[in-house]
Amino acid sequence: MGIGVSDYPKAPHLDGVQHHVLAAQRAIADCGIAKAEIDGYVNAGGGGGMMVDDAVTMAEYLRISHRYIDGTMTGGSSFEFHVQHLASAIRDGACDTALVTYGSDQLSRMGRRLGTGGFQRAGQRVAGPVQYEVPYGNSLVGSYAMHAQRHMYEFGTTSEQLAEIAVGVREYASLNPNAIYREPITVDDVVSSRMVADPLHKLDCCAITDGGGAFIMTTAERARDLAQPPVYVLGAAGAQTHWNVSQQPDFTSSAGSQAAPIAFGQAGLTHDDVDMLMFYDSFTITCLILLESLGFVPKGEGGPFVAEGNLKRGGQWPLNTDGGGLSSCHPGMRGIFLIIEAARQLRGQGGEAQVPDCSVALAAGSGGWLSCIGVAILGKDAPS
Numbered sequence: 001m002g003i004g005v006s007d008y009p010k011a012p013h014l015d016g017v018q019h020h021v022l023a024a025q026r027a028i029a030d031c032g033i034a035k036a037e038i039d040g041y042v043n044a045g046g047g048g049g050m051m052v053d054d055a056v057t058m059a060e061y062l063r064i065s066h067r068y069i070d071g072t073m074t075g076g077s078s079f080e081f082h083v084q085h086l087a088s089a090i091r092d093g094a095c096d097t098a099l100v101t102y103g104s105d106q107l108s109r110m111g112r113r114l115g116t117g118g119f120q121r122a123g124q125r126v127a128g129p130v131q132y133e134v135p136y137g138n139s140l141v142g143s144y145a146m147h148a149q150r151h152m153y154e155f156g157t158t159s160e161q162l163a164e165i166a167v168g169v170r171e172y173a174s175l176n177p178n179a180i181y182r183e184p185i186t187v188d189d190v191v192s193s194r195m196v197a198d199p200l201h202k203l204d205c206c207a208i209t210d211g212g213g214a215f216i217m218t219t220a221e222r223a224r225d226l227a228q229p230p231v232y233v234l235g236a237a238g239a240q241t242h243w244n245v246s247q248q249p250d251f252t253s254s255a256g257s258q259a260a261p262i263a264f265g266q267a268g269l270t271h272d273d274v275d276m277l278m279f280y281d282s283f284t285i286t287c288l289i290l291l292e293s294l295g296f297v298p299k300g301e302g303g304p305f306v307a308e309g310n311l312k313r314g315g316q317w318p319l320n321t322d323g324g325g326l327s328s329c330h331p332g333m334r335g336i337f338l339i340i341e342a343a344r345q346l347r348g349q350g351g352e353a354q355v356p357d358c359s360v361a362l363a364a365g366s367g368g369w370l371s372c373i374g375v376a377i378l379g380k381d382a383p384s
Contacts, residue, residue, distance in 0.1 A: 001215055001223065001231040002031025003340045008211030008329040009180035012108040016046055017053050017061065019103025019212025019331075024062060027214035032227035033097065038216070040068035040089065040098025044078035046212075046333055053103065068095035075367025076280050077238065079335035080374025083363075084236035086217045096219055103212030104331035110208070129244045141205060141283070143245040143369045145197035148285040150251040152199060154300065159199050161303035162284040163190035165319070166203050166326050168312035169281060173323025175352040180207045181327040204284040206325035206334075213336040215343065220382060231343045232382050234360070235266030238374040245369040252300075255373040256293035256364060263375040264295075267383070269360060271296050274377075276345055276355040277317045278338035280366040281324040287311075290364050294375065313353075321345060321353040335365030339376060346380040 004026025006019040014022065020043070028035055041064040043055050055071035068089050072081050079100060086098050126134050151157045167187055173179035185203060193202040223230040239255035242248045264270065277296075279287045288302045296317065297305045311319040320326075322341040325334045342361035344350055350358070359381060365374045 001217060001343050002027040002033060002226070002228065003343050004028075004030050004214045005337070005340060006103060006212035008178060008331065009207065009209035010107050011105070011210045014105060014210065016103045016105045017058070019105065019210065020046070020053060020058055020101040020214070021062065021103075023103060023212040023214035024099060024101050027099070027216050030228060031216055033216060033218070037097050038064055038099050039066055040086065040095030041066045042070040042082045042086065042098060042100045043102060044071065044073045044082070044333060046102050046104045046331070058101065064099065066095070068098065074238070074240070074372035074374065076282065076333045076335045077365030077367035077372050077374035078333060079339055080236065080363055080365040080376045081238045081372070083217070083233060083339060083376040084238055084374065087233045087236055090217060090219055097222065098217050099214060100217070100336065101212065101214040102333060102336040104333070105210050106332045107208050107210045133244060133246050138245070139197065141197045141200060144283040144285055145200045146245070147251050147289060147370065148199050151285065151288065154252055155303065157288070157303035159191045159201070160187050161307045162204055162288060163187040164306045164309070165281070165284040165287050165311060166190050168309070168315075169320045169324040170327045171313050172321045172353050173327035176323045176328055179323040179328040180209050200283055200285065206282050206330040207327065209329040209331050211329045211331040213340050215336070215339055229347045229380065230382070231346045232379050233376065234269065234379045234383055235263035235377040236375065237262035237266070238372065240372045243368050243371045248369065248371070252289065254289050254293040254366065254370045256290055256375065257295070259373050259375045260294040263377050267377045267379075269377065274317060274360050274362050275358045276321060276342070276361050277311070277319045278342045278361060278363040279319060280334060280338065280364060281320055281326045282330070282334075282366065284326070286366055286370065287319065289370060290366065290373070293373070294364055318355050321350055321355060335367070335374065338363035338365055339378075342378050346378055
């Protein structure tokens with residue numbers, strides 16, 4: 001697997017399409033593969049600026065001669081779904097070597113385009129089911145605040161417990177020279193920061209940045225001859241419970257409860273075999289619900305588990321070792337960075353943030369409003 005990221009957290013010299021391109025160039029160079037060998041291309045669009053960056057347009061722009069193309073878009077979890085799709089495509093011979101890219105100039109182009117998360121700016125036409133939600137004034141952060149409120153009501157979860165997630169991720173960001181926020185924070189800093197949507201404070205919310213990423217998937221045989229140590233897909237699955245938040249059946253759970261057992265079954269592993277986690281951290285509550293719905297702790301027990309430091313550096317399951325979306329980069333759809341950082345850890349290339357003896361990593365992306373959950377289990381050893 002080749003991996004690459006573009007310049008982040010702010011890169012005013014690049015538009016969204018150029019983030020795709022730069023990340024792709026770096027991923028190709030990373031593994032030493034010839035571009036002509038790439039016969040599959042996948043992306044989910046993103047933030048192309050003045051240019052369209054859907055899969056077919058970017059395949060043309062990158063001059064990828066493909067036998068397989070996929071533009072699956074499930075929001076921030078798209079790239080975990082892409083891993084699932086490509087594992088099948090490569091296994092079935094639909095392609096041998098595929099490139100996945102993402103790019104967004106969200107921070108540098110703030111205010112010039114439609115808002116994110118399906119919410120438009122005032123005065124613009126609203127299409128589809130979301131038109132029945134917009135008149136009530138709900139926002140993206142407001143939707144996640146409802147999840148947090150419900151979890152607190154049902155299980156006694158506290159703001160301080162959620163804050164522990166932000167504190168732990170920030171510690172890893174302090175080790176990443178490219179992270180947008182690197183200053184250490186405390187639980188008190190989080191709960192004292194400005195309230196954005198009760199009960200979520202500013203430091204419970206992800207950053208807004210520019211950035212792009214790319215990874216290359218190929219056959220196990222070809223991977224063994226490339227410039228970097230192979231990283232293997234052990235299991236991958238995805239599931240959806242809803243798309244629009246008004247249709248969500250359970251505000252304290254997610255489709256991870258459906259996807260995770262499939263991925264673990266494919267891998268032949270248990271939760272105890274996992275060495276580190278890469279969770280989509282759009283908000284602290286996102287991580288807590290993923291932790292529970294993926295089965296790492298029983299439902300309702302995530303708050304106390306997090307408060308014990310189990311997701312921090314040196315804990316049972318270190319979380320988001322690149323600094324996450326909360327403190328490193330979140331250019332709109334962060335799921336590709338989960339795969340990239342998991343691969344980096346499995347190669348033993350995490351630097352100061354390296355998880356000791358990291359053999360198995362789990363990446364869980366969340367798209368929409370905890371709507372579509374994609375789970376990919378990666379390992380440094382080939383499956384038996």
